[in-house]
Amino acid sequence: MTSPDPLARARGRLRLLALAFLLAFGAVGGRLLQLLLAEPPATAARTARAEPEVGPRADIVDRHGRLLATDIPSVSFALDPLYVRDPAATAARIAAVLEGVDTAELTRRLARPGSRYAPVKRHLLPREQRAVLELGLPGTILRTRFRRVYPQGDLAAHLLGAVGADGRGLAGVEYAFDRRLREDPDRPLRLALDLRVQFALREELEAAFRRFRAKGACGLVLDVHGGDLLAEVSLPALDPLRFGEAPEEVRLDRCSGAVYELGSVFKLVTAAMALESGRVDLARRFDARGPYRIGRFRIRDVHDYRRALTVPEIVAFSSNVGTVQMAFAAGGAAVMEPFLRRLGFDRPLDWPLPERARPLFPRRWPEITVATVAFGHGIAVSPLQYARAVAALVSDGRPRRVRVRADAPVEVAREPVVGEATVERLRWLMWLVVERGTGTKAASRRYLVGGKTGTADKPARGRRGYDRDRTVSSFVGVFPVDAPRYLVLVVLDEPVGDEGTFGFRYGGWTAAPVVGAVIERIGPLLGVPPADEEVRRRYFARLREERFVDPGTGRREKRLAFVAPDRR
Amino acid sequence: MLRRPLPPLVLLLVLATAFVYRQELRMVGVQRERTALARERARLAGEIRALEASLAWLTRPVRLGRLAAALDMVPATADRLVPAEAVARREGIELARRRFPVPLPSGYVATLRARPPLSPVRDGAGP
Numbered sequence: 001m002t003s004p005d006p007l008a009r010a011r012g013r014l015r016l017l018a019l020a021f022l023l024a025f026g027a028v029g030g031r032l033l034q035l036l037l038a039e040p041p042a043t044a045a046r047t048a049r050a051e052p053e054v055g056p057r058a059d060i061v062d063r064h065g066r067l068l069a070t071d072i073p074s075v076s077f078a079l080d081p082l083y084v085r086d087p088a089a090t091a092a093r094i095a096a097v098l099e100g101v102d103t104a105e106l107t108r109r110l111a112r113p114g115s116r117y118a119p120v121k122r123h124l125l126p127r128e129q130r131a132v133l134e135l136g137l138p139g140t141i142l143r144t145r146f147r148r149v150y151p152q153g154d155l156a157a158h159l160l161g162a163v164g165a166d167g168r169g170l171a172g173v174e175y176a177f178d179r180r181l182r183e184d185p186d187r188p189l190r191l192a193l194d195l196r197v198q199f200a201l202r203e204e205l206e207a208a209f210r211r212f213r214a215k216g217a218c219g220l221v222l223d224v225h226g227g228d229l230l231a232e233v234s235l236p237a238l239d240p241l242r243f244g245e246a247p248e249e250v251r252l253d254r255c256s257g258a259v260y261e262l263g264s265v266f267k268l269v270t271a272a273m274a275l276e277s278g279r280v281d282l283a284r285r286f287d288a289r290g291p292y293r294i295g296r297f298r299i300r301d302v303h304d305y306r307r308a309l310t311v312p313e314i315v316a317f318s319s320n321v322g323t324v325q326m327a328f329a330a331g332g333a334a335v336m337e338p339f340l341r342r343l344g345f346d347r348p349l350d351w352p353l354p355e356r357a358r359p360l361f362p363r364r365w366p367e368i369t370v371a372t373v374a375f376g377h378g379i380a381v382s383p384l385q386y387a388r389a390v391a392a393l394v395s396d397g398r399p400r401r402v403r404v405r406a407d408a409p410v411e412v413a414r415e416p417v418v419g420e421a422t423v424e425r426l427r428w429l430m431w432l433v434v435e436r437g438t439g440t441k442a443a444s445r446r447y448l449v450g451g452k453t454g455t456a457d458k459p460a461r462g463r464r465g466y467d468r469d470r471t472v473s474s475f476v477g478v479f480p481v482d483a484p485r486y487l488v489l490v491v492l493d494e495p496v497g498d499e500g501t502f503g504f505r506y507g508g509w510t511a512a513p514v515v516g517a518v519i520e521r522i523g524p525l526l527g528v529p530p531a532d533e534e535v536r537r538r539y540f541a542r543l544r545e546e547r548f549v550d551p552g553t554g555r556r557e558k559r560l561a562f563v564a565p566d567r568r
Numbered sequence: 569m570l571r572r573p574l575p576p577l578v579l580l581l582v583l584a585t586a587f588v589y590r591q592e593l594r595m596v597g598v599q600r601e602r603t604a605l606a607r608e609r610a611r612l613a614g615e616i617r618a619l620e621a622s623l624a625w626l627t628r629p630v631r632l633g634r635l636a637a638a639l640d641m642v643p644a645t646a647d648r649l650v651p652a653e654a655v656a657r658r659e660g661i662e663l664a665r666r667r668f669p670v671p672l673p674s675g676y677v678a679t680l681r682a683r684p685p686l687s688p689v690r691d692g693a694g695p
Contacts, residue, residue, distance in 0.1 A: 014573070021577045028584045032591065059620075067624035073614035146614075151624030199629035446646040523646050530646040 056146055056167050057181045059188040060160060060174075062195040063228075063406045067151050069160055069174070074147035075124045077132050080116055083139030087111040090137060094120060097131040123147055148174075150240045156198055158234040158253040158355075159191075159404075162243030170243060171251070173404065176352045190406040192228035197221050200521040201231040205490060208514045209235045212495035212505065218254040218383045219514070221522065222487045224391045224478065226410050227400035230486070230526075232256075232384070257355035259380040260472050260491060263456025264318045264507070266376030266386075268476070271315050271323075272393045272426050273339045274330040276418045282311050282425055282562035286325040294368045299324055299375075306552055312543075313560045315429045316437030318453060320375045327374035333365035336373065342417045343389040344399060345381050351402045357382045376456055377466075383474075387489045390476055394430070394450070394484045397423055428562070431481045431539050436560055442477050442512040444519050448531040448539065450481030451515060453507035458494070470494050475511035479519050482535045485528060490514045 060069040077098075084090050087110035088103075095103045098121055109118040124132065124142075132140065148163040161172020167182070169175035177189055205219040214235075221231040234254040238246055252258055274280035285308040291298035301319050314322030327336060340346065340361070348356040360380035362369045372378035384402060392399040397416030418426075430450025433439040438453040454474040457466035474491040478484040490511040501509040523530075546559040625631075636643075652658060660682070668680040 018573065018577075021581070024581060025584065028581070028588060032584075032588055067620055070617055070621050070624075072618040072621050073611075144614075149621055151621045152628050153630070155628070155630070195629060199633070203633075520645075521643065524644045524649060527649065528646065529649045529651070 056185060057148065057163070058185045060181070061188045061190050062193045062198075063190060063230075064194065065188075065190070066195045068156060068191070068193070068195070069148060069150050071146035072149055073144050074122070075129050076122045076143045076145055077120045077124055077129075078141040078143070079110060079118045079120060079137065080139035080141060081110045081112065081118050082116055084110045084118075084137075093135060093137070094132075097135065098124075098128055117141070152195065154237045154239055155195070155202055156193060156232070157238040157240045158255070159193065159229075159232045159353075160240060161353075162240050164244075172253070172353060172355065175354050176404070192223075192226075192230065192403045192406045192408075193232070194221075194230045194526075196525050197522045198231040198233065200525070201488075201518050202233045204514050204517045204521070205233050206235060206237075208490070208492060208495075208510060211498065211500075212492060212510050214492045214495040216249070216252075216254050216258075216493035218258075218489075218491040218493075219518070220255050220384060220387055220489050221518070222387050222391050222402070222489075224395045224484045224487050225400075227388070227391070227403045227412075228406070229384075229402055229404055253355040254383070254491070254493065256349060256351070256353065256382050256384040257357050259357045259359055259382050260474075260493070261377050261380045261456045261459070262383070262386055262474055262491070263376040263454040263472060264320075265390075265452045265454030265474050265476050266379070267315060267318060267323045267374070268390060268393065268426065268430070268452045269340070269343065270327050270330075270336075270374045271311065271429060272418050272422055273335060274311070274326045275425050276339075276422045277330040277335055279331065280311060280326055280329050282429075284329070285310050286314065286322045286329070288314070288319050288322045290321045292321045292324055292371070294371055297368050297371075299371055306550065310559075310561050312429060312432050312562050315452070316432045316560055318433075318438050323374045324371040327370055328367075332367070333370050336370055337362075337365050339417070340373070340379070342399075342415075343392065344385065345379065345389065349382060349385045349388065349402065351384075352404055359385065376454060383489055383491050387476065387487055390478070390489075391484075391487050393418055393426055394423060394478050394487070396420070427478075427481050427484065428539065428542060430478060432543065432560065434477070434481075435539075436543070436545065436558065438506070438508040439475060439477075439512045441508060442475060442516040442519075444479070444516055444523070446530040447479045447519055447523055447528065448481045448536060449477050449479045449516065449519055450484070451475055451477035451512065453512055455506045455508075471505055473505055473507040473510045475507045475515045477512075477515040477519060479523065480528060480531060480535075482539070486519075486522070486526065488515045488518050488522075490518075 057071050059067060061067055079090070081087070087107045090110060091101075091103045091106040094106065095101045101121055106118070106120060109115070112118070121128070129142065132142070146167075150157070150160060159172055161174035162170045163174050164170050169178035169181070173189070173191065174181070181189060201219045201221055205217050208214070209217040217233075217235040219231070219233045220229065222228070223230055232255050234252070236250050238250050243251065275282070288301065288305040288307065288309040290304050291300045299320050301321050305317070305319060309317070309319055309322045311326065313319070314326060330336070344350070345359055346361040348358050359382065362373065362378060369378050388399060388402055397418040397420070398413045399417065400413070401411035403410065427450055430452060431448065433453065434443050434449045434451050439451045442449055442451050452475070454472075456472045457468050458470040458472060460467040472491060472493055473495050474489070476487065476489045478487045492510050495505045495510045497503040497505040497509065542563050544561045544563050548557055548559065549555070550557050655661065663682045666681070670678045670680045672678055
């Protein structure tokens with residue numbers, strides 16, 4: 001066996017070595033390229049985890065961009081019990097510098113075997129944070145999290161809702177748009193709400209709520225054409241930061257989450273139905289001598305008119321007896337039930353918020369139901385639902401979806417519920433209520449206001465029938481009445497009359513002045529010019545009135561009649 | 569060429585390793601800087617949020633209403649709203665709101681605005 005040539009062996013080794021170097025350089029070069037050209041995904045993930053958490057929820061702003069809800073950084077303090085030798089002493093030291101810390105509870109938490117996390121206090125103030133750091137306790141955990149705050153306080157609390165400790169919406173806008181607020185935190189959610197209008201409504205409503213010692217109150221302002229909810233106030237007020245601790249009656253949004261038998265404000269719906277049916281016109285009279293009997297039931301007015309009333313008088317003086325007859329003259333149940341369904345009274349309000357009370361809509365329609373529904377009893381709807389219907393009746397007859405978000409599309413029903421002629425007459429009737437009827441306290445010096453008063457007895461507790469001592473007083477107003485742009489509705493739950501109202505708790509005495517004051521305040525803010533004298537004259541020209549003394553009662557009364565434009 | 573290849577190859581390997589190490593070190597530094605900047609950004613974003621919340625709290629309608637009352641200021645009434653046609657020198661006011669770009673010989677484009685009238689008044693209510 002011959003030994004191989006040493007030179008050939010050396011060359012072979014050199015080739016191997018060159019190959020090894022080539023591989024090594026290839027690896028180094030590859031790694032270099034990797035480092036220079038692309039960031040390794042593992043490193044990117046590590047960096048992202050190291051970044052502090054950005055605000056988890058988007059801001060909520062009003063239609064003009066005013067801040068309603070935002071997240072601000074807040075520090076929470078906790079301890080790792082593994083590092084705590086004497087739980088009782090540690091808890092005592094902490095309680096000495098932090099308010100609201102339960103020493104016994106904290107001691108128990110710190111002494112819990114196997115625990116590595118004992119929460120002490122959330123939302124530390126800067127001075128509290130400094131005090132905790134100065135304690136120098138081993139195992140101190142300070143975590144910065146975002147806390148939801150509402151800079152406007154409780155101004156729009158019921159509409160905005162609240163957020164739970166887990167950062168998820170619990171009610172209102174916070175709940176309805178929870179996903180949008182969490183998934184797109186850099187873009188504020190713009191509401192249709194107008195903070196200025198909200199404030200004006202809140203001030204006026206709260207003053208009435210306190211003055212009449214009401215159990216609750218609701219007020220709202222709707223843009224008649226766009227369906228924008230410009231303001232919504234529910235009282236008693238709710239602290240949005242203590243949502244969970246508030247009792248149910250405080251948490252309740254009375255505008256959309258509660259239903260009421262609204263009483264005489266419903267006569268507008270009956271009047272619209274009657275006029276639209278074509279069987280009733282403004283010149284028609286109905287015998288208003290009460291009581292009106294249906295089987296064993298008797299329907300009365302607040303005071304007996306002892307004469308026939310015209311349709312304008314029935315609406316302006318709010319006659320139950322006249323309204324009932326008007327409803328029957330229009331066609332009774334066969335007309336009323338589908339009419340109310342088309343206005344959406346048979347189902348919960350279609351809007352994005354979870355506060356959607358189911359209306360109490362009659363299942364059967366005997367005569368007595370038609371009669372009571374005609375003047376707003378026997379049917380219970382939410383104030384917002386009612387406002388939406390009236391907005392349709394005074395605009396172009398077509399209901400609109402209530403808009404909560406400013407960027408939501410305007411959704412209008414295809415088919416009008418009433419025609420133009422009915423809309424025009426209804427506006428005049430509403431004007432008459434404020435000018436000569438039960439709603440004079442809603443009149444404005446600058447605007448032509450239309451409206452309707454309502455006072456409904458509440459269902460009795462523990463027995464059938466109604467309780468005359470507990471009422472729901474309301475007023476719905478629109479302005480300017482000749483071409484309505486805004487609707488204002490105020491509902492007072494169980495108001496108590498005072499000296500200023502001579503003890504009366506009727507809607508005309510309690511709720512109407514609130515609506516008048518709100519209109520005076522928000523009109524200029526919303527850029528509504530004062531009433532044109534020509535329009536005022538045109539409205540008065542359709543009215544024929546005559547004052548007389550009732551020989552039976554000796555009271556001064558007035559007769560009101562509509563003068564058709566072509567008969568002037 | 570391959571007579572004594574080992575020393576230069578080793579040298580090259582050492583240099584390459586040093587280069588890689590230097591790059592890694594720089595990358596770690598950049599990552600730290602990036603993390604610190606992200607933290608700073610988040611802190612400043614939080615501060616901005618807190619400042620915006622404070623501003624909203626300080627300019628809330630309830631407070632402004634109280635301040636306005638203390639300053640004897642009254643809300644504007646509807647009487648203050650007049651049709652645009654009733655405003656005297658309206659054309660002048662509208663002209664003053666417009667901006668006119670004027671190209672200069674240097675190539676720079678300056679913005680020109682007309683001077684507004686000194687005291688816009690209603691027709692017949694002033695000089």
